[in-house]
Amino acid sequence: MRPDRLAGPAGAAVALGGVAAAIVRSPTFSWTTSALSDLGIAAETALLFNGGLVAGGVIALGYGRALRRHSTSVAIGYALSIAAMIFVGVFPSGTAPHFPVAVAFFLSSTATVALDGWQRRTVFVGRLAIAGAAVHLFGWVLWGAGIRPGPGLALPELGGVALFAGWVLFLAPPVST
Numbered sequence: 001m002r003p004d005r006l007a008g009p010a011g012a013a014v015a016l017g018g019v020a021a022a023i024v025r026s027p028t029f030s031w032t033t034s035a036l037s038d039l040g041i042a043a044e045t046a047l048l049f050n051g052g053l054v055a056g057g058v059i060a061l062g063y064g065r066a067l068r069r070h071s072t073s074v075a076i077g078y079a080l081s082i083a084a085m086i087f088v089g090v091f092p093s094g095t096a097p098h099f100p101v102a103v104a105f106f107l108s109s110t111a112t113v114a115l116d117g118w119q120r121r122t123v124f125v126g127r128l129a130i131a132g133a134a135v136h137l138f139g140w141v142l143w144g145a146g147i148r149p150g151p152g153l154a155l156p157e158l159g160g161v162a163l164f165a166g167w168v169l170f171l172a173p174p175v176s177t
Contacts, residue, residue, distance in 0.1 A: 004066040008078075008168045011060025015085065016165055018052010032150030036157045037093035037102060046092065053089030057082045063168070070173035071119055077112030081164065084108055106157070109164040110136055116173065125171045132171075136163045 019036065022045035023029055029039060039049035060082050068075035084105035091097040114133035120126030139159040142148065148155065 002066065004062045008060050008063030008066070008172065011056045011058075011063065011082070012165045012168045013056070014059055015052050015056025016161070018048050018056065019161070022049040022052070029154075030150070030152060031154050031158075032148075033152040035093065035153035036161070037088065037098065037153075040089065040092040041094055050089040050092060054086050057086035057089070060085075060168075063172075067173060071116065074112060074116045074119065074173070077108055077115055081105060081109040081112050106160045109160060113163055113167045113171075116167070116171075120173070129167055129171050132163045132166065136160055 019039070022039040025048060026039055026042060026045045028034070028042065029045075036049075039045040040053075061079065064075045064079040064082070067078050084101050087097065087101035088105055091101055110133050113129050117126045117129030117131075117133060121130065136156075136159045139156045143153075143156045
């Protein structure tokens with residue numbers, strides 16, 4: 001397998017590993033009252049969370065080259081998503097740029113998955129990508145409507161993280177065409 005095809009899955013593993021390790025290490029994280037970004041400001045977890053996003057993102061950037069062979073627009077969306085993910089780690093919660101880069105990550109990653117799904121809608125993985133993006137958006141609609149177990153953002157954020165990582169690992173064009 002070409003190294004650029006491995007960059008996305010390897011980067012996803014590093015980023016997810018950092019987030020998971022921060023969740024396990026946190027004495028205060030709650031799925032119903034916290035945001036994932038809260039892990040980026042707590043002394044016990046900031047390096048794991050922020051470092052995992054930055055390191056995973058740097059590793060993952062090379063995957064855009066593999067995606068470009070399939071679709072330039074999907075590759076650009078992917079690169080923008082990864083850049084936003086890196087910046088979430090660079091600008092922790094509470095800093096002025098954090099909110100816009102976090103929103104940019106969730107919007108661009110969901111749009112990238114939906115765009116790829118639309119481009120490949122005639123095959124099962126394309127329709128699955130579209131469905132995943134729709135479910136993720138529906139989760140945010142429910143959260144925004146107040147249908148949620150608590151005030152925290154972690155659960156709808158988890159939906160976005162799972163959608164994007166799942167797409168990279170199982171549905172993206174270089175590995176599933």
